[in-house]
Structures are given as C-alpha cells and as structure tokens.
Amino acid sequence: MxxxxxxxxxxxxxxxxxxxxxxxxxxxxxxxxxxxxxxxxxxxxxxxxxxxxxxxxxxxxxxxxxxxxxxxxxxxxxxxxxxxxxxxxxxxxxxxxxxxxxxxxxxxxxxGDFSPLKNRASGEIDYVIVRENTEGLYASRGAGVSLRGEVVTDTLVMTRKGIERVARFAFDLSRKRNGAPRDGKRRLTVCDKANILRSYAFFRSVCDEVSKDYPDVEIDYAYADAITVHMVKKPDFYDVIVAENMFGDIISDLGAATVGGMGIAPSGEVGxxxxxxxxxxxxxxxxxxxxxxxxxxxxxxxxxxxxxxxxxxxxxxxxxxxxxxxxxxxxxxxxxxxxxxxxxxxxxxxxxxxxxxxxxx
Known part of the structure; x- marks a missing residue:
C-alpha cells in the first residue's frame, strides 16, 4: 500500500x-x-x-x-x-x-438552508474558482514604492507563461467535472477587466489562445464587477472561473458567502x-x-x-x-x-x- x-x-x-x-x-x-x-x-x-x-x-x-x-x-x-x-x-x-x-x-x-440566496437547493451551486496565485497585483507584495509618505505605487504584473499555465489548469479542471448545475455544460468563465486595462485584455487574449486546445469546454467572459452580480443572481451557471490574483481573491470570498461562509470554504494552492x-x-x-x-x-x-x-x-x-x-x-x-x-x-x-x-x- x-x-x-x-x-x-x-x-x-x-x-x-x-x-x-x-x-x-x-x-x-x-x-x-x-x-x-x-x-x-x-x-x-x-x-x-x-x-x-x-x-x-x-x-x-x-x-x-x-x-x-x-x-x-x-x-x-x-x-x-x-x-x-x-x-x-x-x-x-x-x-x-x-x-x-x-x-x-x-x-x-x-x-440549501445555509445560503443567503433565496430558493437555492443543495448542489445547485457547484463551481470552482481558479485564482492565478503568483502574479497579478499581489506580485508587488513587499516591492511597492512609498515615496515620502505622499505617493505609493504597486505594480500589476502578468506574463504569458503565468496566464497560459493557469488557464490550462482551469480548462483541465473543467474536463474532470460534470459541468455547470444549470445546463451540464463544461464551461470556463474568464473574469477580468479587459474593457479598461491592457493587462486584463492580455489575460483574456491568452485564455482565448489556450481555449483552442479545449473545444469541448465552452469559454465565457465576465468583467470583475459584473460577475459579482451574476454569482448572486445565477450561481448555477458557473462551472470553473479563472481570474487574476486579486480579482480571484475577492470573488472567491463572495462565492463562499453564497454557500454558507468562509467556515465551509476549502482551498488548495498547487503547482x-x-x-x-x-x-x-x-x-x-x-x-x-x-x-x-x-x-x-x-x-x-x-x-x-x-x-x-x-x-x-x-x-x-x-x-x-x-x-x-x-x-x-x-x-x-x-x-x-x-x-x-x-x-x-x-x-x-x-x-x-x-x-x-x-x-x-
């Protein structure tokens, strides 16, 4: 053994x-x-x-x-x-x-009783958030600039390698699951702010490139502000969500709240x-x-x-x-x-x- x-x-x-x-x-x-x-x-x-x-x-x-x-x-x-x-x-x-x-x-x-959302049955919310864990805004941890106590900066960093590997991880994860509760479809939702910032537009474009290797997994998109509404209004739509470090941090806590709170929220950090x-x-x-x-x-x-x-x-x-x-x-x-x-x-x-x-x- x-x-x-x-x-x-x-x-x-x-x-x-x-x-x-x-x-x-x-x-x-x-x-x-x-x-x-x-x-x-x-x-x-x-x-x-x-x-x-x-x-x-x-x-x-x-x-x-x-x-x-x-x-x-x-x-x-x-x-x-x-x-x-x-x-x-x-x-x-x-x-x-x-x-x-x-x-x-x-x-x-x-x-179902543990959700603050009305009329949600057990198993009706069942998705996974995959948060890129080593880049994004949090890569500035300890490396930001504080100038004279007047100006502070932190830099958001994304690399093609970092985005591609977390996107592949998320697509592979969707293939192992049974799809979204609403329709049974394997679906990867890309959470970003591609409409405002070039860094997130780049994040989305690399995810698009990777998606070509996964024709059996539907690709979906949601801006970080809009997805906070969708996760409350239609949580059964989601299968796997992939996001940059900070956005993933924020929406994963929101997701936990919809199923009972942080006390029932597991996590894994893997490479x-x-x-x-x-x-x-x-x-x-x-x-x-x-x-x-x-x-x-x-x-x-x-x-x-x-x-x-x-x-x-x-x-x-x-x-x-x-x-x-x-x-x-x-x-x-x-x-x-x-x-x-x-x-x-x-x-x-x-x-x-x-x-x-x-x-x-």
Missing part, C-alpha cells in the same frame, strides 16, 4: 483544533499506513518565539513531502515593521518558493509538483482553544488534497476516500446532525468531527 508523507503545520489560533480534526477524519477514511502526517512549526506564534515564520527545516519538509497540510496562520497583533501581518507570510513564502501558481477554491452548496491545502478562513484567535471552531473547511481541504494526490500519483483509492469525506459532510449537514456555530447551530469542533466520522460510508 502506498504511503504519503504530509508536512503538517497546525499554525495559529484555531489552526491546531481544525487541523487535528481533519487529520482524524482523513486517517479514518484512508486507513492505516496511507497518510503519514508529520508535524512542523510555523506561523505567527512560532515567529514570536523564534523570529522565524517559516523555519528552514519546515520549508525543506514541505518541499520534500508529497503534500502540505495547514491549519491556519496569523495573529492580528503580530506584524512586521511595515504593518503587514506576519502569519500571512507563511503561505506566501511557500506559494512563491514552491511556485504554487493555481489557487483552487471550490464553491459548493452542501445544504506542477507541490500542493498546499488549508481552509480559506483565518485563524480566529478570539475563539481559539474553546472547541467551538468549525473544522469543515479544513476537512474539505483535506478531501481536496486527496483528489490532488490521486491525480498526481494515479491512485484511485485516494479519489474514493475524498468522495467518502465529501459525502459524509453532505450527509451530516443535510440531516442537521451537528451544525457548527457559523452555520447557525451550536455543535462543537468535536461534535462536528464525530458526526463526519459516523457518516463515512
């Missing part, structure tokens, strides 16, 4: 709680000897103790392992001299050092050889250590990790395990057995974990 080494960084705030919950579920799902979760330090709390947010030993383990699993990072009061939060630097360093160019954010409505998986939410230090945090986003991120490992290593058993986890979450939520606080219930982190385990089939 294959054995996969998973570099695990529990991180800050609720990170240890939700990470431990997810590890319990994943190990139960996959069985003994399949996943080996190895703990390594990192994050804002570790920075306070050691001066390092990402120690070299931790980075080497992340580089050499089959995948990286992360709880949460960041403490609002732990900042660098420029005011930016230390914790965010953990996954940012990993993102750029390991070239994790595709940020994958599945948006799925597991239970050609490495993958980092964590819930899309923050570290919520105000509720840390109280056993009230929801582990759902982290558990679903674990399922996303299994899917990625399955593709990368042609291991169908991992795909089956990922599907078991997702079915268990959906069954538990549909039966309203253990609803966490952020979704309107009062179940503890432990309650949710136990309910998922009971529904594994």
């Amino acid at each position: 294959a054995k996969y080494q998973i570099a695990t960084i529990e991180g800050d705030g609720i990170g240890p709680e939700v990470c431990q919950s997810a590890v319990t579920v994943l190990q139960e799902t996959c069985g003994a000897g399949v996943l080996d979760f190895n703990q390594y330090p990192g994050g804002a709390t570790h920075y306070v103790r050691s001066g390092f947010v990402l120690p070299e030993d931790t980075f080497q383990a992340c580089r050499d392992s089959h995948a990286i699993f992360h709880g949460a990072a960041g403490m609002p009061d732990v900042t660098y001299p420029d005011g930016t939060e230390v914790g965010n630097d953990l996954h940012l360093q990993l993102r750029f050092k390991l070239d994790l160019y595709a940020n994958v954010r599945p948006i799925r409505l597991y239970q 050609d050889t490495h993958g980092l998986f964590q819930g899309a939410h923050g570290s919520a230090p105000d509720i840390a250590g109280q056993n009230i945090a929801s582990p759902l986003a982290t558990v679903l991120s674990g399922a996303l990790m299994l899917r990625w490992l399955s593709d990368r290593h042609s291991d169908s058993s991992l795909l089956a395990s990922a599907q078991r986890v997702e079915r268990a979450v959906e069954a538990m939520l549909s039966e309203k057995i253990a609803i966490p606080r952020d979704l309107g219930g009062n179940a503890s982190c432990t309650d949710v974990t136990e309910a998922i385990l009971k529904h594994l089939t």
Whole structure:
C-alpha cells in the first residue's frame, strides 16, 4: 500500500483544533499506513518565539513531502515593521518558493438552508474558482514604492507563461467535472477587466489562445464587477472561473458567502509538483482553544488534497476516500446532525468531527 508523507503545520489560533480534526477524519477514511502526517512549526506564534515564520527545516519538509497540510496562520497583533501581518507570510513564502501558481477554491452548496440566496437547493451551486496565485497585483507584495509618505505605487504584473499555465489548469479542471448545475455544460468563465486595462485584455487574449486546445469546454467572459452580480443572481451557471490574483481573491470570498461562509470554504494552492491545502478562513484567535471552531473547511481541504494526490500519483483509492469525506459532510449537514456555530447551530469542533466520522460510508 502506498504511503504519503504530509508536512503538517497546525499554525495559529484555531489552526491546531481544525487541523487535528481533519487529520482524524482523513486517517479514518484512508486507513492505516496511507497518510503519514508529520508535524512542523510555523506561523505567527512560532515567529514570536523564534523570529522565524517559516523555519528552514519546515520549508525543506514541505518541499520534500508529497503534500502540505495547514491549519491556519496569523495573529492580528503580530506584524512586521511595515504593518503587514506576519502569519500571512507563511503561505506566501511557500506559494512563491514552491511556485504554487493555481489557487483552487471550490464553491459548493452542501445544504440549501445555509445560503443567503433565496430558493437555492443543495448542489445547485457547484463551481470552482481558479485564482492565478503568483502574479497579478499581489506580485508587488513587499516591492511597492512609498515615496515620502505622499505617493505609493504597486505594480500589476502578468506574463504569458503565468496566464497560459493557469488557464490550462482551469480548462483541465473543467474536463474532470460534470459541468455547470444549470445546463451540464463544461464551461470556463474568464473574469477580468479587459474593457479598461491592457493587462486584463492580455489575460483574456491568452485564455482565448489556450481555449483552442479545449473545444469541448465552452469559454465565457465576465468583467470583475459584473460577475459579482451574476454569482448572486445565477450561481448555477458557473462551472470553473479563472481570474487574476486579486480579482480571484475577492470573488472567491463572495462565492463562499453564497454557500454558507468562509467556515465551509476549502482551498488548495498547487503547482506542477507541490500542493498546499488549508481552509480559506483565518485563524480566529478570539475563539481559539474553546472547541467551538468549525473544522469543515479544513476537512474539505483535506478531501481536496486527496483528489490532488490521486491525480498526481494515479491512485484511485485516494479519489474514493475524498468522495467518502465529501459525502459524509453532505450527509451530516443535510440531516442537521451537528451544525457548527457559523452555520447557525451550536455543535462543537468535536461534535462536528464525530458526526463526519459516523457518516463515512
């Protein structure tokens, strides 16, 4: 039986709680000897103790392992001299050092009652946002100019290589899915501002070029402002959305809100050889250590990790395990057995974990 080494960084705030919950579920799902979760330090709390947010030993383990699993990072009061939060630097360093160019954010409505949108049924919202993860406006991180406290600039950077590879990733992802809930069509929506800025016009043109290699996937376009309306009015139209870094960051949070919030939003940051998986939410230090945090986003991120490992290593058993986890979450939520606080219930982190385990089939 294959054995996969998973570099695990529990991180800050609720990170240890939700990470431990997810590890319990994943190990139960996959069985003994399949996943080996190895703990390594990192994050804002570790920075306070050691001066390092990402120690070299931790980075080497992340580089050499089959995948990286992360709880949460960041403490609002732990900042660098420029005011930016230390914790965010953990996954940012990993993102750029390991070239994790595709940020994958599945948006799925597991239970209709959790959506603020009227008359939406379970499964009616089911799409993935693919955010270009290493270029765009965020490439200026730490490199912008502040002149005399009067003028500041940040530069938006796009390259043909960067756009082409994330577009191919998004098209390939659409081919693996069952199409949009509304009509079953495999569809890639390009989110940009091509009507205003040359950089986004270039983004769209490269996506158009790549689309010629995917005649079985329909290509669609939406300006970043308009898509915020469409994601609310017709979310069932979408299959896969691809966007520049900042736009992808913004619309993925909106998408999460339409299915219940950040507490049920998984994410993966992947490249050609490495993958980092964590819930899309923050570290919520105000509720840390109280056993009230929801582990759902982290558990679903674990399922996303299994899917990625399955593709990368042609291991169908991992795909089956990922599907078991997702079915268990959906069954538990549909039966309203253990609803966490952020979704309107009062179940503890432990309650949710136990309910998922009971529904594994």
